Amino acid sequence: RPVYACLFAVVRMVVVVFVFLSVRRPPRFRQGRSSAGSAVYKRQSVDETTTKIATGSAAVVDASQWDLNSNSSRLGFKGAREVSAGLEVIYQMEFQVYYDDGASSSSKGSDTFEQRNIFAGLKGSFGTIIAGKHDTPLKLAQGKVDRFSDLVLGDIKNYMEGEDRASNIIMYTTPDLSGFSATVALIPGEDAVNENDGVADGTSVSVSYKQEAFKVSIAQNSEVDNQDAVRLAGDFSVGQSTTLGFLVQSTEV
16 A cells, blocks of 8 residues: 655655755764775764653653664775776775664664675776665665754654665666766565565666756665655755755655
């Protein structure tokens, strides 16, 4: 059955468009060290928030709670090495770090580190091909529309489907073609028991057009996290300090 969604709204049988107006914030602090074509980078983001907890029980009074949040703080390693003229081997290993309590969400508290985008691949005049664990083209299509990215309650993933980081992904991105580019991802199911044993049990594709002042993307998921989705997103600059953006999505679950 179809579900239509928009940033900060999830509704059925209707499409809602969320338009935001925001002032560009300074770039987040990152620190790196280069050596022999490689770099170490990190991002630290910790805040304290208060949340009103609605218990839904008449016997328990609703309460507020203060929490220390790590906000997707991360540590990563990435690099490239030229193997021939115009051809590079590229790699990245990025891990989410939990400064607040050391409890990884995926391992339910047993690890301080959690996998993010981890891959190896090739880059040349033909484009870029990678394999590993990575955000899908549909997720990447939203670009910077999510102005509350990585915040515990504000992140778009809390309100919309399609924010997937897929395992076992094989992804190809074209070079820039006069502002146009496309990305195609194949996701093997690796589950012969349930007949998900092909090289493309899930697919994700996107096409983008980008100029200095604006960008627009359209993307589609098929059988990614057992869902089909179509997303249209874009943003454009108004003056030197203001950006307008939009995101419209239809999801079938």
